[in-house]
Amino acid sequence: EVQLVQSGAEVKKPGESLKISCNYSGYSFININYWIAWVRQMPGKGLEWMGIIYPGDSDTRYSPSFQGQVTISADNSISTAYLQWSSLKASDTAMYYCARQIAYYNILTGHPTLYHLDYWGQGTLVTVSS
């Protein structure tokens, strides 16, 4: 059974750093078609796709909106992906979801074509307040 289990809620102050995690299990992690995505949902707002990582070699791609704002990483030896901030802002307050992204990696272009998000974590609520 595919499962994505995220770390617990966090309360931080502006300027602090944070790393949240997503432990994935129940499928072959070395399948090039399975990436891990991060999705943001600000309070009362819609879903925003942030970026993806292929845990097999840590190939990472970001939405232009989130490039430079967060860092996505993974440790495949413990089946865990991460989302981190070096200096949090109040506007980072949101629920963050990880999800398994089905994709096709085009070897000729070096780019993945993204299909859909089939399994989701339960979400990690991040609250940034002074």
Add this chain to the structure above:
Amino acid sequence: QSALTQPRSVSGSPGQSVAISCTGTSSDVGGYNYVSWYQQYPGKAPKLMIYDVSERPSGVPDRFSGSKSGNTASLTISGLQAEDEADYYCCSYAGSYTLDVFGTGTKVTVL
């Protein structure tokens, strides 16, 4: 990259059909057949309902269907049930730079 445009809300009585539109551009919805739809209950994680425009994952009722015409994709719920009351989001592949983009979301209300 702007979010795909969805109606803020749609409503219908039990047994009726409702359709949710998802309008993008030729760079996303119109350019690829990789549109997916997600259902989200308050306080819960999203759930995949439709992928590749019109494919249903195992376990999703067949009253949910998807289609696409030009730059607009649609999710239709036939035979509306009380449990279908939720938020729905579309998502489309948008090329190698933007990658993926979600819609603005639609609240479905069962009257």
